[in-house]
Amino acid sequence: MERIDTLEEEIAELRNTLLAKEKELIRLKKKWADSQRKHIDPVNDLPFKMNFNHSTKLRGKLPKWAIERYSRQILLPEIGIQGQERICASRVAVVGVGGLGCPAAAYLAAAGIGDIVLVDHDRVAVSNLHRQILHTEEDLDTNKSMSATESLRKINSRINITPYHRTLTTENVMGLVARCNVVLDCSDNVATRYLLGDACALAKTVLVSGSALKMEGQLTVYSYRAENNKNEKDLSYRGPCYRCVFPTPPPLEAVGSCSANGVAGPVPGMIGCLQAMEALKVVMGYPYEKLMVGRMLIFDAEDMSFRTVKLRPRNPECRSCSTTDNFMELMDYDNFCSEQKREEEFELKLLPDEQRISAQDLAIFLNQHQRQMGYEKRKKRKDKNTHPLLVDVRSAEEYKMCSIDGSVNYPINELSGEKLESLLEMVRARNNDVIFMCRRGNDSQIAATTVIDAVGAQHIGKVKELRGGLHEWARHVDHYFPVY
Numbered sequence: 376m377e378r379i380d381t382l383e384e385e386i387a388e389l390r391n392t393l394l395a396k397e398k399e400l401i402r403l404k405k406k407w408a409d410s411q412r413k414h415i416d417p418v419n420d421l422p423f424k425m426n427f428n429h430s431t432k433l434r435g436k437l438p439k440w441a442i443e444r445y446s447r448q449i450l451l452p453e454i455g456i457q458g459q460e461r462i463c464a465s466r467v468a469v470v471g472v473g474g475l476g477c478p479a480a481a482y483l484a485a486a487g488i489g490d491i492v493l494v495d496h497d498r499v500a501v502s503n504l505h506r507q508i509l510h511t512e513e514d515l516d517t518n519k520s521m522s523a524t525e526s527l528r529k530i531n532s533r534i535n536i537t538p539y540h541r542t543l544t545t546e547n548v549m550g551l552v553a554r555c556n557v558v559l560d561c562s563d564n565v566a567t568r569y570l571l572g573d574a575c576a577l578a579k580t581v582l583v584s585g586s587a588l589k590m591e592g593q594l595t596v597y598s599y600r601a602e603n604n605k606n607e608k609d610l611s612y613r614g615p616c617y618r619c620v621f622p623t624p625p626p627l628e629a630v631g632s633c634s635a636n637g638v639a640g641p642v643p644g645m646i647g648c649l650q651a652m653e654a655l656k657v658v659m660g661y662p663y664e665k666l667m668v669g670r671m672l673i674f675d676a677e678d679m680s681f682r683t684v685k686l687r688p689r690n691p692e693c694r695s696c697s698t699t700d701n702f703m704e705l706m707d708y709d710n711f712c713s714e715q716k717r718e719e720e721f722e723l724k725l726l727p728d729e730q731r732i733s734a735q736d737l738a739i740f741l742n743q744h745q746r747q748m749g750y751e752k753r754k755k756r757k758d759k760n761t762h763p764l765l766v767d768v769r770s771a772e773e774y775k776m777c778s779i780d781g782s783v784n785y786p787i788n789e790l791s792g793e794k795l796e797s798l799l800e801m802v803r804a805r806n807n808d809v810i811f812m813c814r815r816g817n818d819s820q821i822a823a824t825t826v827i828d829a830v831g832a833q834h835i836g837k838v839k840e841l842r843g844g845l846h847e848w849a850r851h852v853d854h855y856f857p858v859y
């Protein structure tokens with residue numbers, strides 16, 4: 376135990392040193408980039424000078440290098456020199472540098488957004504790499520905001536990129552969104568969505584919101600106000616804010632997550648690119664009719680279909696964006712969205728302690744049983760029903776990915792009718808413990824309870840559950856078991 380404490384302390388200290396060094400690196404890189412910029416004179420720094428009667432006239436604020444660099448988009452009448460000037464002069468925040476944030480930030484940086492702020496409190500994990508394309512294997516366990524910043528600097532060293540390795544809170548969110556022309560919501564949880572939605576409504580900052588799960592992605596633009604748009608000063612609100620559309624958080628079971636439900640990498644890739652496109656159009660001053668205002672784009676990768684649905688209109692009584700009352704306060708979002716606590720923190724307690732077994736105890740129990748079986752085998756007694764029964768209730772896909780040897784798969788979603796009946800028969804016939812297991816130890820309790828309710832009083836004592844699920848098994852017993 377002492378060794379563990381010492382190691383944990385040492386690691387914490389190393390993390391702090393790493394953070395300090397990363398900060399110093401950012402400071403030095405910024406200083407270096409600034410010094411480089413000063414030396415570039417767009418007109419006079421040509422490789423050679425000729426005696427030339429006609430001097431070049433640049434008809435805007437863009438220097439030679441910018442015209443050359445961004446020429447392929449400046450050529451478009453929809454962007455042009457004026458659009459590029461606006462792009463170069465704008466500041467955009469990307470909240471969440473994951474599956475959506477990575478492609479979005481990459482295109483914003485490449486297009487020349489002058490100032491990009493990357494917000495993420497998380498670190499790069501190996502399961503992120505299939506979709507979060509700014510992070511590489513070398514970046515594992517480093518700050519996502521920092522890792523993405525380094526990748527973006529390689530794409531475009533002419534722009535400012537600021538990593539912000541923090542969780543957004545009511546205290547720091549206004550300072551961020553009020554300074555930005557557009558905010559991209561690339562986050563993965565409902566509390567952050569409400570926090571950003573309210574803060575953007577209050578600060579009159581346009582919010583380009585994206586989401587992606589499984590094979591489906593969504594995109595819309597919230598809090599679009601014409602005051603923000605210099606071309607249409609006389610008009611005011613043009614679209615709903617996040618809270619106009621979603622006044623209350625959806626129930627827990629309606630909110631999925633990439634870690635629980637999975638996601639195909641190109642889906643957030645696609646939505647992130649579209650978020651970047653909308654953000655560019657907003658900073659160029661496109662009118663609301665041309666933006667995803669009051670509408671939501673739904674992309675289904677399974678049949679490659681794009682649909683657009685109309686969103687409910689702005690609610691004039693909305694507490695977040697109502698004009699009648701200019702005073703609006705940010706609230707306690709974790710409390711407001713308490714139903715949606717991150718699944719890692721969420722722990723059910725359905726079964727009494729004596730029916731829950733730890734991973735270590737299960738390993739000891741199975742080992743003892745195996746030794747006993749060796750003895751029985753020598754005595755030539757064979758009865759399958761004396762084995763403990765391991766029931767894995769994860770989905771068939773997860774079970775195929777990895778499972779404990781000898782377990783059977785009864786996905787929790789299919790636990791009814793004939794399937795449930797066949798499981799009940801197995802439990803009744805078994806002369807040993809029946810241990811339910813899942814990924815984190817919540818579904819297994821639900822499944823065990825379903826069986827306890829139907830199996831008959833004399834069999835209830837056999838039903839047990841692996842506390843903490845296969846994650847605990849991987850942590851304490853079998854380090855070769857994949858954690859996902």
Ligand SMILES: [Zn+2]
Nearest residue numbers: 616619693696
């Ligand atoms: Zn509203």
